[in-house]
Each structure stands twice: as structure tokens, then as C-alpha cells.
Amino acid sequence: MRKRNVFYSLFFFLHLLQQASSDVHSISGYFLGSQGLNLPDYMERITVDDVGMYYYDSTMNAEVPCPEWLNTTEGQEHWKDINLISLDNRHRFASSLQSAILQFNLTGSSSNVNVYQGVGRCSLYPDGTLKAVLTHAFNGEDFLSFDIDTKTFIASVPQAVIYKRQREENPVFLEHLTFFYKKTCFERLKILLQHAPAVNMKKVPEVRLFKRTKAGSKVLTCHVTGFYPRDVQVEWVGAGLQSVEEEMVDVLPNGDGTYQTRRSVIRPEENPEEHKYSCVVHHSSVAGNVTKTWEEHSGLAAWIWISLICFFLAIAGTGLLFRRLCKTKDVGI
Template identity: 40%
Template sequence: MITTILISFMQFSIVAPHSLHRHCIATQGTLYPKNIQLVMIDDVIVYYYNSSAEQEAVVPEWLNHPEGIEFWQEVHRNLKFNRYVMDTAVRVTSEHYNHSHDHFYQAHGRCGWKSDGTTEAFMSHAYDGKDFVSFDVSTRTWTAAVSHAVFYKRKRETDLEDLVRLVIHYESGCIRWLEKLLEFSVTVREPKVPAVSLFERPPHGNSKVEVTCHVTGFYPRAVQVDWLGAEGLPMVDGVNSGEVLPNGDGSYQLRKSLTVPQEAQDTQSYSCLVLHSSIAGNITVTWAPKKNLANVLMAIVIIVSVVLMLTVLFKYLVWRRAVAQNPE
């Protein structure tokens, strides 16, 4: 068991990579907002703009200091120019397809560090939810995902100023943003230790018991949860895992359930093992089998009955002795 846990922890404790994401959407028609922009560091929102809102993007509280505001304004200027790029993209693409009414154009840019410490960056575009073009930063080339996107690929390739802008941003500017944001967002990315609890319920229509390990309140998002059997090995059969879901306070939660067959309920115990970067070791909570309630109640009834009978017999013997010593 110790070896299994140690191997699992060594695999999990590799330094998690960090990344910065830019999500942009431009639309035509009346069904959607005209422009939406979102910047995130890992899972923390840095910048959010929605053209249908009555105000511009707002500086997040954790950036509300002189250096942070100056940096945020740089991001704001960059994305304000990007609105023009996105509005142009949806317009020329809709014209190329001869589309009218409601259509949308999406862009996703990402840069960051991989687990080995090297950097990576990419950008991909979609039209009406389908892959359209992508930009390879290392080769400085655009690739069309569909034949109809070749016109847009050529349009972006012939704009040398635009090409230089993209390369500079994704090779250096984006990583600089990421470094700055990791520095500024320390307080909102503080690790939170998970709380672990077990609860059980019998599934309808059979004698199996479902035991759920509820892990909640943790940050960052990455977590490893395993059900361990009698030999301390991770179980697969009978295990059902939910998704990692956000809580309202910026932390996350996960549920992983184990179905225990009837024949194992009185003899086997199982443990829920939780590994998370906020703790040096692990959190282990054990589910122990419970004896059949009917048998327990029967045993209690028998014991109480025997005690009552002995009490009555003792009182009767005392009474007989008293009568024998004091005859009328």
C-alpha cells in the first residue's frame, strides 16, 4: 500500500504547468453580443469584456494597485485593438460564405510553460463553432482547416505587420504577461486544503451500497482521488467518478463513488485517498463495514431479556430466603 501511494504521489507532485488564455468572439446579427473577450491565467479571470454590457471591462480587485493597474491597461489596449481584428474576421468570412443573419467567429490563443519547463504557444480560430484556421507560432504559418478558409489564411499571411505582431506577442509578450500575472495573482491562487467526507446510500432495488467520497473546498483544480481496496490498490470496478466542479468561492469539488456488493459489506473496508498540491502527504478516509442492523437489534433484545430474567430470579430468591428466615 505504501509503495502504491508513494508512486501515485510522485506522479501527481510534478509541478503543474501554468498558462494564459485569450478567448475572443465576434458576431454579426442580433442574437449574440457583438464582441466578447476573456483573458484567464490558469482558471483565474483577468479581463472580461462584453459589448452588450453598459460599461467597459473592470480591473479585478487583486490588480487594483498602481503596478497592477498599469499592466491591466496594457492588456486593455491590446484587446481593444483585437476587437477590430475580430470584427473584421467575422465580416469578411460571412461575406465569403455569402452569409447573413446570426453568425459568430471565435479565436483562442494560449501560451504557457509545459511540465518540463519549456514554453509553448498556439492560436486557433473557428467559425460558427467549427475549426477554421490556426496559427503555428514556431513556423510563423497559417493553416486552413477547411478549403473555404484558404482565403482567410492568405489574407493574414500577406499582412506582414500583422504577422510580426502575432509572433512578438506569442513568443515573448504573452509569456511576459503570464509571469506578471503569476506575480500579481498570488493571493487569489493560494492553495486551499480539501475537506473529505463519506456518505452512503443503498441504490434502489438491490442490496448493494453506494459509498461516495466527497472532496470539496480545494484549490488549485488538479486533484487525484482514488478508492483503495483491501490490499491498498486503486480500484476500478464499481467506481464512478463525477467531474471537478467549481464552488462559488473559487474553490472546487469532486465526488467519486464506490458500489459495495452485499457479500463484502460485512467483511471488507475501503479507503478514499486524496492527493492535492495543498498538502504534503495525503488525506485518507476509511469506510468500515457496518453490521446488519436487524442482527444488532436482536442481540440487544436478547441481552436485555437475559438481564431482566436474572433480575427477576435474583429478587425471587431473595424473597424466598426472607420468607424462610421469618415464617409467620
């Protein structure tokens, strides 16, 4: 069970599921120290609105070069600071990991899987509100958090108390950390929002419709992918449609900076050929919406055309390859 939680936690670190709304701008830092995984001992990634800005890990021997688009003196100073903080974080997370392993009495074989994570985020809301958080987790469970107003760490579990005290022994460190989450990170966010070209890109969603049978019912699925920014609305329109209650409707990253999601409905069984069902997608990259319509007879028409093509190819005697194509049952529409 513990290993499953560790890998579940690692999955979300690698895929970075953050932004709830495109109206909120955030700079986020993800820090991970690990043991027993085929990964670098330490990894760090910084994103702005889910777009990767910076990556560093313990196998890298040189500083991460400043991108060409960050060509202001202030921006380059921030980038230099990011590199310096990464080196400090690397050593700090090695200590954090070993402290947690010791307090949870998990010392032993080096093949044991243990993961120590940190997430720091500064968010700027449309009304000008600023919000910052810093939390730590060990093996997928809450471990420690930082209260910016009181400049103290809060232990989520008894095993974190010793490490909390160690962190609070250094008042200079606490002042620097507080200043960073009250001011520096917001300045950095504004600079990157202004200069990073990828933050302001928009990509139009691709919409595909599928049908499958589930527990005797016909289920229509609208798969929406390749869009950016993350905020999207997807809905089915048509008579008699029922939602699939157990379906997860999260927006998930594709790995290339774009996102995907899906919505499924149960189609009525009676006279489906008399109805049209449409998936309507609203996204900021499109004026209006993207609409795809499922028509039951469109599937039949596709099968007719396939059968006719196969028939004429067979008559022409064009070879085994085409006959195999005609025998194939798994043809997508």
C-alpha cells in the same frame, strides 16, 4: 446537431477547463464573438493558471481598471496594453464571425446561432520550456490556427482559406502577433504570477461520501469539492471494490475559482458490514492526505438515532411538524 455543438462549445468557453498540471503555469486568453445568443456580441477573459485576471465585453464603455495589487510601472503598462488589445480584438472578431458565416453560407435570419471562438495560451514548464498556441473555432469546430514559427495561418477547413489570406495580407500585424506569442505573453505571465494574490492561494478539499443503487449494485461515490489548485488525486481503498467504467472523472470548475471531481466504485454484496471502504484524497493544500471512511453500519446507526428522536418527539406530542419529519424517507447521511 449544429446548435448542440455550438452550445457545447460555449459551455467550455464559459467554464474554462484548462490546466492539466499545477506544475505548468499558463496565461490564457479566451475570445468569443456570437450571434443569436442572449450574450454580449463580444466577450474576452484572461486567466493565469485558471484564475480570472481580466474580463471585457462589448457592453462595457470604459477600460477595465488596473487592480491595486498590480502596482509596478511594468505591470501597469501590461494592463494598459491588455485594454488596447481588447478593443482591437472586439472589431477583429466581429469581422471573423461575419466572414465565417458568409463562407459557410449561413447568412439569413439574425436569430441563427453562430459562435466564433479564439483561444491563445502561453505556457511555462518546470524545465523552462516555453510553448505558445493560438487557435480559432467556428460553431464548435476547428477553423484556423497560427503557426508562430512560420508566421502563417493554417486553415483547418476550406471555408477558412479566404480569411487566412486576409489575415496574412498585413505583414506588420503578423510581426506583432509573432512577437506577442514568443515574448510578450511570457513576460506578462511572470508578472501576474508574481503579483496576483489569487494565483498562489490553496484551498483544502471537502470530501463527502454517498451510496446509491445502480443496476442492482451498490455504488459508493466520493465527491471532492472546493479545492485549489486543480491538480488532485482521488482513490478508493477497500477489499473487492470495482471501478465504475463509464463514469467521467474530469476535474470541473465550481465557478468560484475552486474545483470538484468524483470517483465511484461498486461495493461487494456479501457481508458489507464487515468491511471498511475509504476515499483517499491527495492535494497540495494538505500535508499527507484527506481520508473519509464509509462504514455500512454507520448508515444503520444514523437511522436508529433518527427513529429514536422521532419516537420521543411523538410521545411528547410536539406537533405535526415533527411527525412529518419522522415520516420522511429521504434522509441524507
